[in-house]
Every structure is written in structure tokens, then in C-alpha cells.
Amino acid sequence: xxxxxxxxxxxxxxxxxxxxxxxxxxxxxxxxxxxxxxxxxxxxxxxxxxxxxxxxxxxxxxxxxxxxxxxxxxxxxxxxxxxxxxxxxxxxxxxxxxxxxxxxxxxxxxxxxxxxxxxxxxxxxxxxxxxxxxxxxxxxxxxxxxxxxxxxxxxxxxxxxxxxxxxxxxxxxxxxxxxxxxxxxxxxxxxxxxxxxxxxx
Numbered sequence: 001x002x003x004x005x006x007x008x009x010x011x012x013x014x015x016x017x018x019x020x021x022x023x024x025x026x027x028x029x030x031x032x033x034x035x036x037x038x039x040x041x042x043x044x045x046x047x048x049x050x051x052x053x054x055x056x057x058x059x060x061x062x063x064x065x066x067x068x069x070x071x072x073x074x075x076x077x078x079x080x081x082x083x084x085x086x087x088x089x090x091x092x093x094x095x096x097x098x099x100x101x102x103x104x105x106x107x108x109x110x111x112x113x114x115x116x117x118x119x120x121x122x123x124x125x126x127x128x129x130x131x132x133x134x135x136x137x138x139x140x141x142x143x144x145x146x147x148x149x150x151x152x153x154x155x156x157x158x159x160x161x162x163x164x165x166x167x168x169x170x171x172x173x174x175x176x177x178x179x180x181x182x183x184x185x186x187x188x189x190x191x192x193x194x195x196x197x198x199x200x201x
Contacts, residue, residue, distance in 0.1 A: 005192040007055065007185040008042065015044035019072060021182035023064045029178035030200035033057070033132040039083050039124040040189035047187025053083040053124050055190040056097065059134060060155055060179035062169060071164040075100035076179060077155050079132050079142060080114060081190070083124035092119040093128060094144040096152060100162030100170055103140070104154040113161050117142055117149035127193075135200065136177040 005022070009015070039053050061076030078097040085091055094117040096103065105115055122128050131143035142150040155176040162170070183192060 003193055005183065005195070006040075007183070007188070007190045008040075009044055009187070009189060010042075012044060015047040015187040017047075017072075020185035021058060021061075021064070021067075021074060022185070023061070023180050023182040024197075027063070027178055027180045028059075028134070028197070028199060030135045031133075032198045032200055033059070033134075033181065033195075034130070034197075035195040036127050036129050036193050037081055038127045038191055039081075040191060041125075042189030044187040051186040051188050053085055053091070053188060054080070055186060055188055056080040056184040057130075057132065058180075058182040058184060059132065060101070060137075060176040061182055062165075063180055064182070066166060066169060068164055068166055071162070071166075073099035073162045074180075074182065075157060075162050075165060075170055076182070077101050077103065077140070077176065078184070079130065081128070081130065082121075083126075084121050091121045092117045092149070093122060094119050094130060094142040094149045096140075096142065096150060098159055098161070100157060100159060100165065101176060102156055102158035103152040105152045109154075110152075111159075113159070115150065115152065117144065119144040119147070119149040133200075137175045
């Protein structure tokens, strides 16, 4: 629809933990990704609570063919998108989440699965301009509506959260210098448009 990519659950009656990722065919090391997104009013109520008005773009991911059927999330780094949940609590967007990965934030390895950005909270149905600038494993910059909201470095395999992966695929401490990019589907409807990417290497 109008060049948009939709995560749409019109034909679902239940979510049943059917997580999905739509990967681009090429992998990237250093790149500049831009896209616009907004959430829809679809949310599968049997999906976990944290998926409500929550989605993301995975990068430096393992290849799609190496992801097992029973695996929940690809070993990757995530540009997380959130929106107002209607409960009065702040929900910044452009955050970092780390399924099976770790990063250095403010000079030290950060044990948190997700690191919040400095962005404001946006209404769920508002289009937001997102940018992800990645220089291998040396520097990652998240932008929201043109403003830098988060920076971190030394992306590497490690930590927990990802489950069900193939033996040998998770080599803790291995630098993540490149990988695949995937749009996330976790039970919350979302639209993407104006997706452009430029290789920086």
C-alpha cells in the first residue's frame, strides 16, 4: 500500500508466538539506514505484554538461513521502536536491545538487555523518522526525527535473551562487525515506508 511494508495480522486469530523477521537479501558492515515507521491499532492479545506498541529493526544479525524454527530472536542488535502505551509513563523510541549480544555504553560493557534513548514519547499513530548509522563494531548512532538519541560501541556476541539457536552459532566475545538487517514482527501491527540504505564502506 503506497510503497509501505506492513506487519499486519488481519488473517490471524491468535499470535501463538509466531515471531517473524523480514530480512534484506544483502548483509552490511558499515551503513546508514533511514526509514519512517508508525504503529497501527492491531495488537495480538496473546502476544507478550511487552510487545504492545513495540517493534524494531534488527542489524548485525546472523543470516536468516542460520535461524532455527524454534529460535525466538536472531542473534543481533536491535533498533527498538516504542510508542505511548496510554499509561502515562515515558516510552522513548530509538532504544537499543541486545538478543544474544552485548555493547559498550558510556565507556563500559552494559549488562542491560535494553538501553533507553533520550527521545521523547510519541503517539502510537504518528509517523516517526528513524536513522541508524553503523561503523562496523566501532560506533553505532541512533537518530529520531534528525536528532541523535543514543550512541554505543563494540557490538559483540554475548549475554542472554536469545534462545533456541543452533549449537556453535553463539560465540561469546566475538566482535559483530557486519550482518543482516531485518524488520521485526512480534504481534504488534506496524508500517514502514521510505526505507533507504547507503553502504559506508
